[in-house]
Amino acid sequence: xxxxxxxxxxxxxxxxxxxxxxxxxxxxxxxxxxxxxxxxxxxxxxxxxxxxxxxxxxxxxxxxxxxxxxxxxxxxxxxxxxxxxxxxxxxxxxxxxxxxxxxxxxxxxxxxxx
Amino acid sequence: xxxxxxxxxxxxxxxxxxxxxxxxxxxxxxxxxxxxxxxxxxxxxxxxxxxxxxxxxxxxxxxxxxxxxxxxxxxxxxxxxxxxxxxxxxxxxxxxxxxxxxxxxxxxxxxxxxxxxxxxxxxxxxxxxxxxxxxxxxxxxxxxxxxxxxxxxxxxxxxxxxxxxxxxxxxxxxxxxxxxxxxxxxxxxxxxxxxxxxxxxxxxxxxxxxxxxxxxxxxxxxxxxxxxxxxxxxxx
Numbered sequence: 001x002x003x004x005x006x007x008x009x010x011x012x013x014x015x016x017x018x019x020x021x022x023x024x025x026x027x028x029x030x031x032x033x034x035x036x037x038x039x040x041x042x043x044x045x046x047x048x049x050x051x052x053x054x055x056x057x058x059x060x061x062x063x064x065x066x067x068x069x070x071x072x073x074x075x076x077x078x079x080x081x082x083x084x085x086x087x088x089x090x091x092x093x094x095x096x097x098x099x100x101x102x103x104x105x106x107x108x109x110x111x112x113x114x
Numbered sequence: 115x116x117x118x119x120x121x122x123x124x125x126x127x128x129x130x131x132x133x134x135x136x137x138x139x140x141x142x143x144x145x146x147x148x149x150x151x152x153x154x155x156x157x158x159x160x161x162x163x164x165x166x167x168x169x170x171x172x173x174x175x176x177x178x179x180x181x182x183x184x185x186x187x188x189x190x191x192x193x194x195x196x197x198x199x200x201x202x203x204x205x206x207x208x209x210x211x212x213x214x215x216x217x218x219x220x221x222x223x224x225x226x227x228x229x230x231x232x233x234x235x236x237x238x239x240x241x242x243x244x245x246x247x248x249x250x251x252x253x254x255x256x257x258x259x260x261x262x263x264x265x266x267x268x269x270x271x272x273x274x275x276x277x278x279x280x281x282x283x284x285x286x287x288x289x290x291x292x293x294x295x296x297x298x299x300x301x302x303x304x305x306x307x308x309x310x311x312x313x314x315x316x317x318x319x320x321x322x323x324x325x326x327x328x329x330x331x332x333x334x335x336x337x338x339x340x341x342x343x344x345x346x347x348x349x350x
Contacts, residue, residue, distance in 0.1 A: 002136060009135050013124045021120035042135065050141045054243060055162040057154045064162070066146045071166035075178050078247055078332075082185030085339050089189035
């Protein structure tokens with residue numbers, strides 16, 4: 001079980017690295033999405049460690065996974081989609097104005113305007 | 115330089131996050147056992163995830179749909195209200211043809227099946243894996259399949275942007291209606307009013323209604339976002 005969590009930590013750090021290092025804004029948005037996925041997977045993994053069946057009540061079955069992390073992550077996924085969509089719309093607007101996706105280029109062009 | 119900064123920062127972050135994530139903790143059983151014994155009788159949904167997000171924590175779900183509404187509103191404003199559409203009216207360069215016969219054939223045949231599955235996921239969210247959000251997303255992908263297959267979806271279909279806006283807003287009003295139904299029965303807001311003291315209406319009807327309203331709202335909102343992003347200028 002430990003190796004799963006180490007891999008998820010690696011996925012989260014990969015997203016963080018992309019968010020910091022990439023200059024392309026679309027790649028930044030997707031790095032944010034990768035971080036979101038890592039957190040979601042971590043919660044599902046932890047909640048699934050106490051059972052082996054989907055949390056749907058059936059006769060004579062008690063070994064369910066914990067449904068609470070799943071319900072929480074449903075919210076997290078929806079909010080993640082909203083953040084991604086809004087960020088992509090912002091990137092589109094910036095691209096229309098400055099005709100580039102490079103963050104530093106945009107900063108330079110915006111500095112020239114003032 | 116920025117790569118060194120990135121590597122140093124992920125090392126520092128792993129020092130902070132590693133001790134939180136890596137050690138083994140025993141996950142508590144108490145919440146699972148409580149839901150196992152009370153979830154079905156409290157909410158009427160045998161899918162315990164639905165029982166949580168539409169029964170115990172329905173208030174959260176309302177907030178979630180409002181977050182979605184805010185995101186769709188913001189994205190629509192940012193994309194359609196952009197000033198570049200003023201000089202976007204000049205002659206656009208010839209776009210490469212995106213649509214082929216294979217794409218239009220496949221999406222045309224696949225879309226009804228996908229949308230039927232979306233309705234199934236919405237209707238049976240209380241019995242099987244699924245629910246309003248998931249069904250709405252499947253429905254939206256079916257609608258976007260149709261839009262992918264037809265180049266001029268906007269002009270040919272009744273379900274253009276204004277139609278989707280109407281569906282989204284009316285499903286928001288449906289959610290508000292469902293929210294205030296318990297007040298008529300003398301219960302508090304968002305409390306399931308059905309199925310108490312031997313009434314004939316099954317208790318689960320409240321959750322099914324919420325699943326339908328949320329599914330319509332998510333489906334129309336995401337379709338709207340997808341259509342807007344497919345119509346973006348600057349395809350080169």
